[in-house]
Amino acid sequence: MVVSGLLPDNIAHFARALRRAGLPVGPAAVVDAVRAVEAGGIGSKDDLYWTLHAVFVKRHDHTAVFHEAFHLFFRKRDLIEKMLQILSPVVEGAQKEKEKPKAGASRVSDAFFNQPEQKRDDDVVPEIEVDARFTMSSKDMLRTKDFAQMSALEIAEAKRRIAALSLPVDKIKTRRFSPSHRPHRLDFRRTLQSSLRSGGDLLLPQFVAPKEVPPPIVALCDISGSMSQYSRIFLHFLHALTEKNRRVHTFLFGTRLTNVTRQLRMKDPDEALDGVSDAVLDWSGGTRIASTVREFNRLWSRRVLGQGAVVLLITDGLERDGTTDLAYEMDRLHRSCRHLLWLNPLLRYEGFQARASGIRVMLDHVDDFRAIHSIDAMADLCSVLSEPRQSRHDPKKWLVAA
Amino acid sequence: MAQNIPKDIDETLALLNGADYVADRALATVLFLSLKLKRPLFLEGEAGVGKTEIAKVLAATLDRPLIRLQCYEGLDVSSAVYEWNYARQMTEIRLSEASGAADKQALSEDIYSADFLIERPILSAMRGVNGRSPVLLIDELDRADEAFEAYLLEVLADNQVTIPEIGTIRADEPPIVIITTNRTREIHDALKRRCLYHWVDYPSADVELEILKRKVPGAGERLTSEIVAFVQKLREGELFKNPGVAETLDWATALSELDQMALDPEMVSDTLGVLLKYQDDIQQVQGGDTAKLVEEARALARAG
Numbered sequence: 001m002v003v004s005g006l007l008p009d010n011i012a013h014f015a016r017a018l019r020r021a022g023l024p025v026g027p028a029a030v031v032d033a034v035r036a037v038e039a040g041g042i043g044s045k046d047d048l049y050w051t052l053h054a055v056f057v058k059r060h061d062h063t064a065v066f067h068e069a070f071h072l073f074f075r076k077r078d079l080i081e082k083m084l085q086i087l088s089p090v091v092e093g094a095q096k097e098k099e100k101p102k103a104g105a106s107r108v109s110d111a112f113f114n115q116p117e118q119k120r121d122d123d124v125v126p127e128i129e130v131d132a133r134f135t136m137s138s139k140d141m142l143r144t145k146d147f148a149q150m151s152a153l154e155i156a157e158a159k160r161r162i163a164a165l166s167l168p169v170d171k172i173k174t175r176r177f178s179p180s181h182r183p184h185r186l187d188f189r190r191t192l193q194s195s196l197r198s199g200g201d202l203l204l205p206q207f208v209a210p211k212e213v214p215p216p217i218v219a220l221c222d223i224s225g226s227m228s229q230y231s232r233i234f235l236h237f238l239h240a241l242t243e244k245n246r247r248v249h250t251f252l253f254g255t256r257l258t259n260v261t262r263q264l265r266m267k268d269p270d271e272a273l274d275g276v277s278d279a280v281l282d283w284s285g286g287t288r289i290a291s292t293v294r295e296f297n298r299l300w301s302r303r304v305l306g307q308g309a310v311v312l313l314i315t316d317g318l319e320r321d322g323t324t325d326l327a328y329e330m331d332r333l334h335r336s337c338r339h340l341l342w343l344n345p346l347l348r349y350e351g352f353q354a355r356a357s358g359i360r361v362m363l364d365h366v367d368d369f370r371a372i373h374s375i376d377a378m379a380d381l382c383s384v385l386s387e388p389r390q391s392r393h394d395p396k397k398w399l400v401a402a
Numbered sequence: 403m404a405q406n407i408p409k410d411i412d413e414t415l416a417l418l419n420g421a422d423y424v425a426d427r428a429l430a431t432v433l434f435l436s437l438k439l440k441r442p443l444f445l446e447g448e449a450g451v452g453k454t455e456i457a458k459v460l461a462a463t464l465d466r467p468l469i470r471l472q473c474y475e476g477l478d479v480s481s482a483v484y485e486w487n488y489a490r491q492m493t494e495i496r497l498s499e500a501s502g503a504a505d506k507q508a509l510s511e512d513i514y515s516a517d518f519l520i521e522r523p524i525l526s527a528m529r530g531v532n533g534r535s536p537v538l539l540i541d542e543l544d545r546a547d548e549a550f551e552a553y554l555l556e557v558l559a560d561n562q563v564t565i566p567e568i569g570t571i572r573a574d575e576p577p578i579v580i581i582t583t584n585r586t587r588e589i590h591d592a593l594k595r596r597c598l599y600h601w602v603d604y605p606s607a608d609v610e611l612e613i614l615k616r617k618v619p620g621a622g623e624r625l626t627s628e629i630v631a632f633v634q635k636l637r638e639g640e641l642f643k644n645p646g647v648a649e650t651l652d653w654a655t656a657l658s659e660l661d662q663m664a665l666d667p668e669m670v671s672d673t674l675g676v677l678l679k680y681q682d683d684i685q686q687v688q689g690g691d692t693a694k695l696v697e698e699a700r701a702l703a704r705a706g
Contacts, residue, residue: 024591032439039438047411050431058594060446060585060601175476176547188488189480195495196510203492298642306544306586307475332642332682 008034011052014073018056021065025056045074155233159269161375162236167244168385171212172308172338180209215308215338216247220296222315223252223280224287230345230372234314235276237378239269249304253292254282259300289319289358290326293333301336308338310385314372316346319358326358330365340366342395343381347371354398369395407437407464423452423459424605424612432600433460442558442579444594447602450646453582457539460578467536469577471523473546479553483563484525487518494518514567528563528573535575544583551593558596605647607634617651621658624703628665629654632699633677641683653677665700667693 015030033055037048049070057066177185183205190206219238221231231252242248242264252258263275277283305311311333319326334340342362346352348371354360363369370384371377408414411427414434418425425433433456436443445453461468471482479485491513498509521529527538543551557563561576581597583589605613611630614621621629629650637644645653653676662669671692678684687695 026595028595032441036435036439039435043411046427047431050428051435053428054432054435054598054600058591058599063601174547175474176478176549189486192486192488192491192513196513199509201499298640303585303587307547 007037010073011037014052014069015056017073018066018069021069023056023062023065024058029055048074158233158375159236162233162378163240163269165237165240165375165379165382167241167246168214168382170214170310170385172215173210173212176211177208178211180207182209183207184209214246215310216249216304216306217241217312218249218251218304218309218337219312219314220251220253220293222287222289223254223283225284226318227287227314227316227345228284231314232273234343234372234378235264235273236269239264239272243267247307249300249309251296251300252276252280253289253296254280254285254287255292256282257292257295257299258282286320287315287318288321289315289317289362290321290323290329293329294325297329297332297336301333305337310339310341311337312341312343313366314343316344317342317359317362318356319361323357323361327361327364330362334365334367339368341368341370341381341384342366343370343372345371345373348373348377360399363395363399366395369398408434410434417463418459421459421463422616423455424609424616425456426605426609429456429600429602432598436598437578439598440576442581442597444589444597444599445580445582445602446585446599447582448604448644448646449584450648451602451604452647453602454539454541457537457541457580457582460580461537464537464578466534466578467531468539469523469527469531469536470539470541472541473543473550475545475547477546477550481522482524482550483522483553484565485520485522486514486567487520490518516568519565519568524557525563525571527577527579528557528561528571530574530577535573535577538577538579540579540581542584543581543589544586548590551590555593555596558593604637604644607631610634610647610650613647614650614654618654618658621654622663624664625657625662626654627703628696628699629657631702632665632670632695635695635699635702636677636687639686641678641686642680643678643683645677649677649679665696667696670696 011033012030015025015033019025033052036051036055052070053063053066057063177187179187179190185208187206187208191203194206195201195203217238219234221227221234221238223231235250238248238250242250248264249259249261250264252260258280260276260279263279264272266272266275313333344359346359347369354363368384370381372381408417411431411434414437415425415427415430418430418433433443435441443456445456447453457470458468460466494513495509498512519525524538527536530536540554543554558579561573562570564570579597604610607630610633611627614626614630618626633645633650633653653673656673656676657665657669660669660673671688674684674687678687
């Protein structure tokens with residue numbers, strides 16, 4: 001069956017709308033889609049839906065966006081309805097009524113009507129008066145200075161320093177082999193190849209050894225009011241890590257969990273951080289550690305914690321809700337990853353004691369406990385990640401001391 | 403003679419149905435497209451929803467050989483695609499030395515000929531089995547590492563394998579490729595782009611009932627519908643790992659082996675281990691009111 005009429009055109013328009021809604025739909029996919037529709041056997045709207053779905057959707061989470069877009073696009077577009085949609089901030093789903101706008105609805109409506117939702121003003125780094133003394137001895141001062149007390153200028157400098165940090169070099173062994181001079185295991189293929197190069201007269205052994213790769217890093221950053229400044233800076237650190245081709249998964253949590261891994265992959269740090277701000281709705285709000293860790297455990301832990309991942313948990317641990325759930329979820333998280341590191345800016349205080357119940361509960365389930373308030377602390381983190389396991393200090397000592 | 407591929411979606415549905423694989427129309431559509439357009443099918447979904455089974459059913463109904471590549475960490479070219487027979491190559495070199503053959507160029511061409519090549523699953527899928535193009539099942543791709551994924555790109559896009567010493571081996575008739583993943587990590591977009599994607603979800607109550615009736619005919623009608631209602635109810639809750647169809651089937655088999663005619667709260671809590679595989683989940687269900695859950699499932703089963 002050759003599709004005639006407007007369908008190919010419509011598919012192209014539909015693909016363009018999907019692209020604006022954020023789905024990675026390339027020109028090749030459009031050609032595929034037209035071909036798939038031509039393949040025939042499409043009897044109903046449902047068939048068309050699943051045919052286009054098969055071609056355009058490559059991730060489970062894109063289904064929601066696709067669904068909205070499809071029903072919006074392939075229905076009789078009534079002028080009045082359209083006008084109403086442009087006027088109302090969020091497009092209602094085509095079939096079911098729901099009190100809540102469905103996931104993807106606002107992105108799709110943006111794509112169709114080019115009327116972006118009102119963006120909240122990005123928080124600007126708070127300008128803090130700085131003593132004149134500090135400007136004198138800038139370099140050393142900056143190294144140990146608390147991020148929360150830095151001026152905008154100092155923050156900019158700090159960001160540059162973070163990009164220049166020597167990053168951790170931790171490695172785990174994989175089951176894959178790579179060429180090596182160490183006589184670990186004979187590599188027949190290369191041995192023969194090199195032998196033939198000399199005409200087959202000499203047979204010099206070539207070796208392989210287990211390949212070592214840096215393990216993936218999964219960062220869970222608290223962005224509640226008290227933590228947002230630290231997390232914001234820490235994102236620069238994570239961006240630097242992502243840049244070095246490390247597998248880094250970044251999640252932000254306040255009252256809900258947001259995955260910002262994709263946004264952090266953008267090359268330019270400011271662009272990446274802008275992307276993150278757009279994706280997150282709960283900057284500087286409250287925090288619910290237990291419920292967000294629970295969400296992470298349920299929805300993400302099995303997807304990102306494979307291959308010996310190291311988890312960096314960045315929070316002050318001041319949980320307002322009860323701590324029974326927190327203990328349970330922290331335990332689960334601890335058992336699902338290879339290494340769980342807790343970074344807490346409260347540690348900057350000389351006389352820090354693990355008194356708060358949330359902190360005590362969480363300390364039971366982490367492998368290491370470090371400060372994260374200054375560039376020095378970050379450099380310290382790099383060395384902690386690089387050094388062998390034995391020399392790390394035990395977080396339980398905080399429990400005893402308090 | 404391999405059976406022809408189905409002509410439309412209804413025929414695909416009938417084909418699966420005939421082999422006792424109960425599928426919804428969405429799956430039949432994407433499967434039909436993948437057969438028609440000769441594109442690999444990328445199936446993602448939780449463990450135990452019947453992803454691997456699709457490949458097996460396809461191979462059986464289309465009468466094609468099934469080649470299965472189970473992925474694991476460290477899977478490399480020499481165990482997935484091809485390997486040279488080094489022992490034979492070495493012998494060949496020694497023999498040619500002994501016989502005094504001087505042509506070194508000829509020697510290197512000799513020992514890198516097809517005779518010395520050992521086929522592994524992907525290469526044999528490209529070459530076909532007894533002249534028939536097979537169904538290639540690449541199972542649990544998320545367990546292999548990224549490097550292997552990159553290797554698959556050539557295979558999936560152009561149905562060919564490049565061996566540096568010989569050249570490119572191209573499939574005369576592209577195999578039907580089915581890739582499954584449990585999503586323990588994200589597969590790169592470049593690979594997904596070359597495939598048709600489908601998320602295999604837990605089945606609806608109707609579909610699950612149909613599956614159970616076909617696969618566990620020994621279980622009574624009442625028991626079957628109560629089991630389905632109970633499992634569907636569990637999936638609504640917030641378990642760490644929801645039971646898949648495979649677990650439902652195991653449970654139904656277990657209960658019918660125990661001569662149960664209907665769900666009984668005590669028996670349910672004794673056999674939960676068949677259905678749930680995490681201690682926390684079992685505790686959560688047992689800690690809740692099992693009797694009430696069973697009662698609800700019964701009411702649902704009666705209504706549906």
